[in-house]
Amino acid sequence: MSTPRIEALPNGLANLADFEAHAHARVDANAWAYLNGGAADELTLRANRVAWDAIKLHPRVLRDLAGGHTRVTLLGRELLHPILLAPIAYQRLFHVDGELAIAHAAAAQSAGLILSAQASVVMEDIAEPMLAEPSAGPLWFQLYWRDDRDFMQALLARIEAAGFEALVLTVDAPVHGARDRERRAGFKLPDDIRAINLGGRKKPLDLQPGQSALFDGLMPRAATWREVDWLRAHSRLPLLLKGVSHADDAREALQRGVAGLVVSNHGGRALDTLPATAELLPRLRAALGAEATLIVDGGISRGTDVLKAFALGANAVLLGRPYVHALAAAGALGVAHALRLLRDELEIAMALSGCKTLADAGPQLLWTS
Ligand SMILES: Cc1cc2nc3c(=O)[nH]c(=O)nc-3n(C[C@H](O)[C@H](O)[C@H](O)COP(=O)(O)O)c2cc1C
Numbered sequence: 001m002s003t004p005r006i007e008a009l010p011n012g013l014a015n016l017a018d019f020e021a022h023a024h025a026r027v028d029a030n031a032w033a034y035l036n037g038g039a040a041d042e043l044t045l046r047a048n049r050v051a052w053d054a055i056k057l058h059p060r061v062l063r064d065l066a067g068g069h070t071r072v073t074l075l076g077r078e079l080l081h082p083i084l085l086a087p088i089a090y091q092r093l094f095h096v097d098g099e100l101a102i103a104h105a106a107a108a109q110s111a112g113l114i115l116s117a118q119a120s121v122v123m124e125d126i127a128e129p130m131l132a133e134p135s136a137g138p139l140w141f142q143l144y145w146r147d148d149r150d151f152m153q154a155l156l157a158r159i160e161a162a163g164f165e166a167l168v169l170t171v172d173a174p175v176h177g178a179r180d181r182e183r184r185a186g187f188k189l190p191d192d193i194r195a196i197n198l199g200g201r202k203k204p205l206d207l208q209p210g211q212s213a214l215f216d217g218l219m220p221r222a223a224t225w226r227e228v229d230w231l232r233a234h235s236r237l238p239l240l241l242k243g244v245s246h247a248d249d250a251r252e253a254l255q256r257g258v259a260g261l262v263v264s265n266h267g268g269r270a271l272d273t274l275p276a277t278a279e280l281l282p283r284l285r286a287a288l289g290a291e292a293t294l295i296v297d298g299g300i301s302r303g304t305d306v307l308k309a310f311a312l313g314a315n316a317v318l319l320g321r322p323y324v325h326a327l328a329a330a331g332a333l334g335v336a337h338a339l340r341l342l343r344d345e346l347e348i349a350m351a352l353s354g355c356k357t358l359a360d361a362g363p364q365l366l367w368t369s
Contacts, residue, residue, distance in 0.1 A: 001128050004097040004104050004332040015345070016301045016322040016338050022329035023094070030187055031093040035324055037181030038268035044276070045268025048299030051276030055308045056367035060354030068356035070346055074112075074316050075166060075238055075259060075293060079137050081343050082358065083306065084112030085335075086267075086297050086318035087142035087168065087242075092120040092193045094328040101327055103129045105335035109343070112137030114168055114318065117144045118195040127162040140166040142242065144173075145223035146198070149230070155197075156235045167235060168262060172243025174222035175214060177270040225256065232257050240293070243270070245280050247287035260293030260315075267298055267320050278312060282363075285313025303345025307353065310361035 010022045024032065038045030070081040085106055092098035099121040106113040107129045113136075115126050123141065130139040141164040146152055159167070179187075205217050231239055238259035243266055244250050250261055263281045265274040274280075277298035284294060296309050297318035309317050319342065326338035355361050 001132070002100055002125050004101040006333055007331045009330050009333055009337055013337060013341070015341060016326070019322065019325040019329045019334060019338060023325040023327075027094055027328045030185055033181045033185030034090075034187045035094065035321060037179050037185075038272065039177030039179055039270060040272035042181070042268060042272065044265050044272050044274045047276040048265070048268060048278070049301075050299075051278035052299055052302070052305040052308060055278060055312075057304065057308070057311075057349075057353055057365060058367040059352060059365070063354040063356065065351055065354070065356045068350060070343065070350070070358060072316060072358055074138060074295075077138060077165075079112065079316075080110040080135060081137075081346065082310070082314075082316040083339060083342060083346075084114060084137055084140075084295070084316060084318050085323055086264075086320040087114040087116035087170070088320065088324055089116045089118035089195070090120045090189065090193055091116075091324065091327060093190070094324055095331050097331055098327075099126050101332035102323065102335050103127075104332045105339060106130060107133035107136040108332075108336045109339035110135045110137055111339050112139070112316070114140045114142050115164070116142050117170075117198065120193050120196055123159065123164070123197050124162045127164065131163045138166065139164055140168050140240070142168040142170055143231070144170055145221075145227050147221035151199070152231075153234060156231075156237075158197075160235065160237060164237065166238045166240060166259065167231065168240045168242050169223065169228065169231060170242045170266075171223060172245070172264065172266050173270045175218055177266070177272065179269060225252065228253070228256055228258065240295075244284075245274060247284060250284050250288055250292075254288060254292060260295065262318065263294055263296045263314075264318070265298055278308070281309065281312045281314060301342075303342055303347070303349040306342070306346045307349045307355070307358075307361055308366070310358045311363060311365040 072082040099119045103126040130136045141159045240260040241253050242262035243264050244261050263277050277296050281296050293315050295316045296314045300317050301322045306317050323335050326334035
């Protein structure tokens, strides 16, 4: 098994935000703009964080919390805690070990991992440490649709053979958002980092004069509900959709047999001015009912955020940029430490709110003025 290097942790790391300054010192300006930027005016990027901060908890006291725990059941599997690492592309931009480091960290901290379609490490090397650790969380593979059914079929077979347990089709980014920060920095992938599990890119469609590169070049190849059905029919793995924000789309997804949704605005990187995910989540929960599987991401960096997400109807959460800051700051050990800090904060938040389990976190836990 390939193993990641073990580095010293910087001193004084009390919470996830503390990793950011260390990461900044180690990541070049090109990769930093790619990691931290959002779309356009970055209103949604900021709104995600602001929304978690604006929600106040309304705790109960003197409850018997002995034997409490953070366990949850997700797609039929019991997990020690509800934190998964979000799919983030090209992680070798941020640390030489890239996704290998986060796989070892997730396995060590019983977290789940959703590997990006655009991972920069081969998928089998990621699956190995996760599958070797019985207490590891779920191992899922994120997909972007590629309009080449033979290619997709071979990719699905490889994902299944490697031991991934579910597919997550990202549906909110058929084209990159207008990422000003990235464009100002002139972001470019270095020659030695690529989406190693995907092979070459498909040649763009030939355009006639007057045609739009986006609507005539890219969109004919983008996923629609047809492709959702195709994926369901061509893989035995459960399929989740990431980036559904409208209740009608959410209902349609479930009607088509989708196993769950990731309530996400792509960390503010796709369409700017979308609501914060803390606003989207309760709407979708109300529309879909108690049984639907809803996972939320965007701006989560505190144990109280995770508890609030449960109070708003989440079944699990994804951690995004903060774990990449930890990766850049201190490799596998950094990510493991970040996960441990977040789990500890979650337990503390539960204990101080009178929640013995996450099932106790409902709307009654939130302050309404
Ligand atoms: C640098 C970067 C790359 C990302 N790459 C992907 C990706 O390949 N696939 C995907 O579905 N989402 C991708 N995302 C979105 C994340 O999965 C997640 O939705 C988002 O980062 C959550 O917001 P947060 O960073 O505020 O926690 C990426 C996000 C970042 C910051």
